Amino acid sequence: MTEHLLIERLDHHYGSAQSLRGVSLALQSGECLALLGRNGAGKTTLLRCLVGLLAPSGGRILLDGEDIRSWPSYRRAQGGIGYVPQGRDIFPGLTTAENLAVSRKAHGIRDSSGTDEVCALFPALRTLWHRRGGDLSGGQQQQLAIGRALVGQPRLLILDEPTEGIQPSIVQAIEAVIAALKTRMTILLVEQYVDFARSLADRIAVLSRGAVVSDNAAADIDPERLRRSLSI
Template structure:
């Protein structure tokens, strides 16, 4: 089991408890989408899974390693990579400088970028000396994903990766991530609203409702055919 989560409780000092007993697991090499209406706790869960929010209760294990109560850098060293909503690249750094940050805090990784770095998203190689803030939205998203991949994660968390990006780039990202997941046995958890992206990349769907993972799960092929499921969890 790559990721095991049991009874997870977390939230914010100003907003109280958001996650109220989240439990689920992900197998190695599995690509899973996490769907739900706004305000159900999806982004809070992603932040808790990468160590940005302290746990109030519950268990997180990645590759068998228990991460409850550990500092954020231990989550990264355990093999968890995170691409946040909004990308959060460093606009005044170059593309290459942003990518180098992906290995920060991981002593086992080389201090230079692997040769394949600029093969995965070739546009980043063409723009490697360019300030990241001058890239298009789609290029910035590719940069954020590649920055996470430079850290050689075993589990990749993606929060709204298609947001504000033109469809052709969304398709490219989905194809590339699918290939990398297959080739590396990478486990991926995606929070996403774009159902086309979900159908192209994920095999299984979890639904979040009121701070918990709903008992109802679905295979990706059921997403369009079950109107009750879509209405309940997505309000479409």
């Protein structure tokens, strides 16, 4: 496998407060890495730096060997990074169909192939086609948010807490979709539930106070010990 995403000694500051401290992580093509940590550990800050919504104060971000720190967020999306933010951030006044169409247009996709694939992964979206995003349940919004990211056919999918506030039946559907996607893209998953992360990830890294404190194969992780460390 080749190195798809390489994060080297990444720092970030909010004013005088340092939120990321020398973060280094590598994802191979087709690998799924789960990033865990307590609230405030810096997980979302790291993801926002990766997709261009925040500017790091030091370090490098390499995508297929190219430093992308100077790329604006739209170029990173067009370069193959799909992002599902915490809180979904769908357009509440647009319908399901319109939300997906916005993503399709942003990526310069003229046909409906990406949308058709999304609806095959999340069949419920077809039944919600003309409903506004703001009228959907949390689980439905999450499916739409993931679908919107997938319309652009990314090679790297970044998901920030996809199970947060979601009913168990839809969590299972999302888990099945992510498992299917692992066969054709690299996935960086920020998650709060250890079992969900272990079921999908090849590796699990833990962030604490803005620094990576562990990075191990998921199969080598003691789940109970990991849960205790995250609850302290």
